[in-house]
Amino acid sequence: EESTQEKLPSAITESLRLYKEALASNDEPKIVEIETFLQSLYEEKKVLQNKVAALSIEVALERDRRLRINADFYNFRKRVETERLSLVTNMREEVVESLLPVLDNFERAKSEIKVETDGEKKINSSYQSIFKQYLETLRSLxxxxxxxxxxxxxxxxxxxxxxxxxxxxxxxxxxxxxxxxxxxxx
Structure with missing residues (x-):
């Protein structure tokens, strides 16, 4: 490709030199041939400029498309994270609401316990440990x-x-x- 680019200016320069000589010698067929060659170069240049413009537009469109896709993906990730947090919060709320009646029953049972013997004291102590663990679990929620x-x-x-x-x-x-x-x- 580099050698083609180097040859092109020298071919144009050579054509212009020959054109100048043809004009000086009034060689009509040579003048027409060189003008045709130069016209074809000009048309090829226009075609290449149009291709460059089209490719530039295509690159810009692809860049915009990529930016939109990235933005959509970012929004998707954000929405999924928000939904996940909402789901966790809702599930935590449901768990807590389902555990509160058990807490009420624990408190009612606690108020009804009358400890009189050593065996009842052991049972009450176990009950209090379970109740304390239950309250700690609720606090963690x-x-x-x-x-x-x-x-x-x-x-x-x-x-x-x-x-x-x-x-x-x-x-x-x-x-x-x-x-x-x-x-x-x-």
Missing amino acids: GVVPVDSAGNPYEPTAKDSKLNRLQDFFQAFSNVRSGFMKKWIQS
């Missing part, structure tokens, strides 16, 4: 006890982090039996 007896519900009163962020997040929602579910983990 973001559920914390709220003293709600006779007090109006104030979700921001319990968590100083939420006091600072209350404009941005609706952090708590009442869930049964005097417990509250944190929607945003600390």
